[in-house]
Amino acid sequence: MNIILLGPPGAGKGTQAKLLEQERGLKQISTGDMLRAEVKMDSPLGREVKALMEGGHYVPDHIMIALIAKRIGEPDCKKGFILDGFPRTEAQAAELDTMLADRGLSISAVILLDVDEEALIKRLGSRRGEDGSRRADDEPEVVKKRLATYKKQTAPILPYYEKEGRLKRVDGMKPVDVVASHIAAILNQPGLQKPHA
Secondary structure (H helix, E strand, O other), X not given: OOEEEEOOOOOOHHHHHHHHHHHHOOEEEEHHHHHHHHHHHOOHHHHHHHHHHXXXXXXXXXXXXXXXXXXXXXXXXXXXXXXXXXXXXXXXXXXXXXXXXXXXXXXOEEEEEEOOXXXXXXXXXXXXXXXXXXXXHHOHHHHHHHHHHHHHHHHHHHHHHHHOOOEEEEEOOOOHHHHHHHHHHHHOOOOOOOOOO
């Protein structure tokens, strides 16, 4: 089972991904972590990525797809994966579908955690670290900027998944366990249980 998890900062994607890892044996794939790991390994691809990043350039789609293809072939992704932070454009979404189809795989579900922006800003503003301090990126002005960036980056891919009926919306403002049960209901639908091309 392969899932794409979408939602703005603070919507609870990380929390839900961890629960899915524990309950279903799926592996969360963060594209940022993957890029850093490749650079650290100093592989030919890693050196190319490092040069691009140091030059302030975006990593091209074909490299991102190659990295994801390599990552999902690893043993810990045998039961499936959760993509977080990718795709961000319609071209990336289409390339991802093609790469998966070439391997006899597909995306089982695209889940969007819908949130009320004002309520989310309040929720993040009241979030505290273990020492009682507020994270700098939870300040209201910072949160508003992060939400604007998210909308600009993610809005373009929603129609791609919507037109194929693959996009499922879940109310991300509900308590963690309620959101988890709504996601489980989507993933337990007949036809999603086995990977299909």
